[in-house]
Amino acid sequence: MADTPRSRSLTPILAQLGLIALLLALPFIAPPDGRERASIAQFFGRFHPVLVHLPIGLLLLVPVLEIGGLLHVWRHLQKTAGFVLTLATIGAVVATAVGWLLAWSGGYEGETIMDHLWGGVWLSAACIVLTWFRHGYMAGEGYLFIRLGYMPLLFATIALMSWTSHQGSVITHGDDYLTKHMPAGLKQFLGLKSAVPPAKPAAEPKAGVAAEPVPAAPSFYVEKIAPLMEKHCVACHKPSKIKGGLRMDAYELLMEGGDSGPPVIAGSLEKSDLYRRITLPTDDEEFMPTDGKPALKPDEIKLIAEWIMAGAQP
Ligand code: HEC
The missing domain is CATH 1.20.1420 (A middle domain of Talin 1)
Known part of the structure; x- marks a missing residue:
């Protein structure tokens, strides 16, 4: 050779x-x-x-x-x-x-x-x-x-x-893993968003009125609904796994909906595909969550119903 x-x-x-x-x-x-x-x-x-x-x-x-x-x-x-x-x-x-x-x-x-x-x-x-x-x-x-x-x-x-x-x-x-617990000063220096909103300047004290600024309470969605979605749904509806074209890791994206349009219609349980799916019989093909993941508990479903009926606010 x-x-x-x-x-x-x-x-x-x-x-x-x-x-x-x-x-x-x-x-x-x-x-x-x-x-x-x-x-x-x-x-x-x-x-x-x-x-x-x-x-x-x-x-x-x-x-x-x-x-x-x-x-x-x-x-x-x-x-x-x-x-x-x-x-x-x-x-x-x-x-x-x-x-x-x-x-x-x-x-x-x-x-x-x-x-x-x-x-x-x-x-x-x-x-x-x-x-x-x-x-x-x-x-x-x-x-x-x-x-x-x-x-x-x-x-x-x-x-x-x-x-x-x-x-x-x-x-x-998730994209805030490294920065979540970064000291606030360093975050500010690096120009990153702070998880803690900056304190609002105190209002001018008016005669006879206490000048205590009222901190905004977390909304019903933030306190009750988002953690539920995080626990049961986000695993398959997030940037790296967008099942049905639907993302549930942020309010705006959830409301925007996936392949079959917005899954939440404020004030109507019948028109909300999300509600329909979580209340289907667990062996239904469209039941959520899929893949034999545990169904939402009755009190969790009730919270979602309350939220939708009250206007599905962020
Ligand atoms: C194990 C993965 C998985 C989990 C967990 C999961 N889903 Fe899904 N989801 C899917 C798949 C796959 C589809 C697409 C097939 C379909 O439409 O049935 C889908 C589609 C959907 C759709 C329809 C989207 C569209 O526009 O077509 C909705 C609404 C939905 N899921 C809601 C939920 C809710 C609410 C939860 C949590 C209670 C959840 N999903 C948890 C896998 C999952």
């Missing part, structure tokens, strides 16, 4: 290009469309949140080893960096493939899911390209942009990884 050095070195590159093409095609060929599939696919898919942390840790280690390795006494670290980058790349590809399996089979859909999936796909591609750049960087030969481009590409890849992991954390924890 005439195996020239050139063709020998080209084969792995072609294989890696093929892998990148396959990863890029995944979201087109089999996008997460909100349908659930074979439970064996879901079984493997659910390892994604466990697996994903390995390449994250490894990739973060690469610049530490590269920069440490620039010091004469730590020269040996540079060799390790290449090995760690290879492991991180394999980990990223596997975690992305398993993540796609979870999204595709586990009934996920929506913008955050797609952002996260694309993030994983591009990140895996970037890691593969990064291993090529590192080759040129270490050999000190070949195109100048490859030799000089390795470090900037490494940091750009880590930035992409941070963004992608953040999308993942929004899917599992």
Whole structure:
């Protein structure tokens, strides 16, 4: 077999290009469309949140080893960096493939899911390209942009990884997970919304009237209805799982409704599809919540009825 050095070195590159093409095609060929599939696919898919942390840790280690390795006494670290980058790349590809399996089979859909999936796909591609750049960087030969481009590409890849992991954390924890308990001063400094509304300036004291500002009491919806929806419904009606096109994680979105229009019609239990569904016989196909999840209790249903009859206010 005439195996020239050139063709020998080209084969792995072609294989890696093929892998990148396959990863890029995944979201087109089999996008997460909100349908659930074979439970064996879901079984493997659910390892994604466990697996994903390995390449994250490894990739973060690469610049530490590269920069440490620039010091004469730590020269040996540079060799390790290449090995760690290879492991991180394999980990990223596997975690992305398993993540796609979870999204595709586990009934996920929506913008955050797609952002996260694309993030994983591009990140895996970037890691593969990064291993090529590192080759040129270490050999000190070949195109100048490859030799000089390795470090900037490494940091750009880590930035992409941070963004992608953040999308993942929004899917599992909601988008205020990191900031919810942040000290108010720091929140203000970062320009984030504060959960606690700023104190209203005290009203001018009028003669004979106490100047106590009356704090607005939380509404019936906020206090009673939203927690009910959160407990029984939001798991399937949220940004990453929009069953029936309906989101129930915010008042406005709930009232806007899904594929069959607004599910809540103020003042009418008969016209409110939401009320109809929660009061159907539990074995009815349209009964909510689906999938054998426990039905709402009679007093919970009564609260929802009261809220709808009283005008379904926010
Ligand atoms: C286990 C997942 C799941 C849970 C939990 C769930 N739903 Fe649903 N919901 C679905 C699916 C799937 C559909 C779409 C199929 C259909 O229309 O029956 C849907 C559709 C709907 C629709 C119709 C949307 C439209 O415009 O077509 C309403 C209203 C609804 N759900 C209300 C609720 C309420 C209220 C709860 C909580 C008590 C709830 N759902 C909990 C899965 C779920």
